[in-house]
Amino acid sequence: MSPLDAFWHIANLFAPAWGLAALLAAAIKVVWRREAKALRWLRLWGWGTAGGVLATLVALVLWGRDGRMAGYALLVLGVALPQWWLLSVKR
Template identity: 85%
Template sequence: MSPLDAFWHIANLFAPAWGLAALLAVAIKAVWRREAKPLGWRRLWLWGAAGGTAATLMALVLLGRDGRMAGYALLVLGVALPQWAQLSFRR
């Protein structure tokens, strides 16, 4: 496997987490406009992407491979919990 192939392999592993984090950040800013006004798009996305990345890695360790439904459920929780916490516990 070439370095470019390895890069794309890793990028595609984390693409669902990063994409879901971006979609949820857009949904938060659209649905909860007033509550989410002090939160930036980038901050929401970064926290969601970090949680999704951690959830993907945890699913790999716990389940042994990518693509299981339990792994995707963990991914949704990993993306949603940090964004929910920012919206609920903002200063």
């Protein structure tokens, strides 16, 4: 496997975490405008991405492969919890 192939392999492993974090950050900025006014979109995305990447790695360690429904449930929690915490601390 070439270094470029390895890069794309790793990027595709974490793409669901990045995409879900971006969608949730955008939804937070639209739905909770007043509450999220002080939070930058990039900060919401960054914390959601970190939680999603960590959840993906935990699922990979626990179940030995990617793509299990329990792993995706863990991914949703991993993305949502940091963003929820950021939103609740600002109140």
